[in-house]
Amino acid sequence: MDAIDLRPSRAGSAPIRVSFEFFPPKSAEMEDALWQSVQRLEPLRPNFVSVTYGAGGSTRQRTHATVARILAETNLRPAAHLTCVGASRAEVDEVVREYWDLGVRHIVALRGDPPAGVGARFEAHPDGYQTSADLVAGIRRIGDFEVTVSAYPEKHPEATSFEQDLDALKAKIDAGATRAVTQFFFENETYLRYVERVRARGIDIPIVPGLVPVQNFRQTASFAQRTGASVPAWLAARFDGLDDDPATRRLVAAAVAAEQALDLVDHGVRDFHFYTMNKADLVFAICHMLGLRPQPTQKAA
Numbered sequence: 001m002d003a004i005d006l007r008p009s010r011a012g013s014a015p016i017r018v019s020f021e022f023f024p025p026k027s028a029e030m031e032d033a034l035w036q037s038v039q040r041l042e043p044l045r046p047n048f049v050s051v052t053y054g055a056g057g058s059t060r061q062r063t064h065a066t067v068a069r070i071l072a073e074t075n076l077r078p079a080a081h082l083t084c085v086g087a088s089r090a091e092v093d094e095v096v097r098e099y100w101d102l103g104v105r106h107i108v109a110l111r112g113d114p115p116a117g118v119g120a121r122f123e124a125h126p127d128g129y130q131t132s133a134d135l136v137a138g139i140r141r142i143g144d145f146e147v148t149v150s151a152y153p154e155k156h157p158e159a160t161s162f163e164q165d166l167d168a169l170k171a172k173i174d175a176g177a178t179r180a181v182t183q184f185f186f187e188n189e190t191y192l193r194y195v196e197r198v199r200a201r202g203i204d205i206p207i208v209p210g211l212v213p214v215q216n217f218r219q220t221a222s223f224a225q226r227t228g229a230s231v232p233a234w235l236a237a238r239f240d241g242l243d244d245d246p247a248t249r250r251l252v253a254a255a256v257a258a259e260q261a262l263d264l265v266d267h268g269v270r271d272f273h274f275y276t277m278n279k280a281d282l283v284f285a286i287c288h289m290l291g292l293r294p295q296p297t298q299k300a301a
């Protein structure tokens with residue numbers, strides 16, 4: 001039994017599937033926090049867990065080490081994020097081969113942000129992969145990887161139009177991507193309308209909603225601003241006045257996130273990707289609301 005169906009929905013009773021995103025830790029303390037979160041979430045049997053790649057490839061070693069530890073110490077299936085930034089094709093290919101040799105079979109392929117930061121003009125490395133679609137094709141040439149890519153319900157800030165954004169998504173799929181995970185959003189309508197547009201464009205791969213539980217409203221709002229995701233006034237209003245009241249903030253955060261996820265279930269969504277920020281509690285609670293229950297886990301010796 002994967003999940004208890006708490007909310008009969010228009011989608012029928014297909015099981016809920018979740019995936020969790022982590023970032024590689026910078027210190028021993030952060031490593032402990034990450035590991036506690038991984039261990040808490042592992043019994044929910046996610047479809048996969050992914051580990052991000054720092055801007056400009058700055059976490060290459062740490063991403064690799066985190067993925068390696070997940071493979072060695074858990075039953076989880078890790079997906080390694082990889083970007084085109086600041087590296088030649090040969091260097092990126094070497095990373096991909098290292099992952100293959102380690103036993104990783106899933107890569108989240110991204111262009112990455114310009115080294116000068118979001119908003120700056122992106123210039124590919126002269127010998128590097130020029131676009132995320134190029135990277136997807138390169139990864140698929142090296143091994144039979146599952147490749148997940150990004151999708152932007154509010155369109156990517158650099159896209160000149162929705163059409164161009166959808167063309168970019170289509171190019172990644174034509175190159176071999178089989179799943180897209182979205183940038184986070186707070187208005188479900190935005191996501192549902194986007195999926196309609198994607199389907200109308202003839203794209204039929206899963207477009208998995210990426211949800212961010214609001215661990216800290218100010219941080220989330222500033223992150224959203226940098227990534228082009230909008231923060232509705234009603235969300236700001238819910239957290240208004242709670243800056244010095246972490247206990248209430250957490251309750252509100254859980255309610256907001258559960259409301260969003262359950263509404264998506266009502267609209268037939270069964271796959272969810274959670275940006276965990278390496279913190280398990282809120283995500284665990286939302287998964288519980290979605291009907292997931294911990295299952296025994298044991299790493300084969």
Ligand code: FAD
Nearest residue numbers: 052053081110111112113132150156158159164165168183
């Ligand atoms: P793409 O899908 O290649 O392009 C996004 C859009 O930009 C396209 O739709 C296209 O319309 C437009 N575009 C691109 N180039 C041009 C151009 N030259 N002119 C006009 N329009 C253009 N970043 C990291 O550094 N590390 C990570 O681990 C990471 N993980 C992520 C995971 C998810 C699920 C998401 C949604 C994003 C992640 N990012 C990560 C952020 C991502 O790298 C940035 O959003 C980056 O700016 C775009 O990369 P992409 O692969 O999403 O872009």
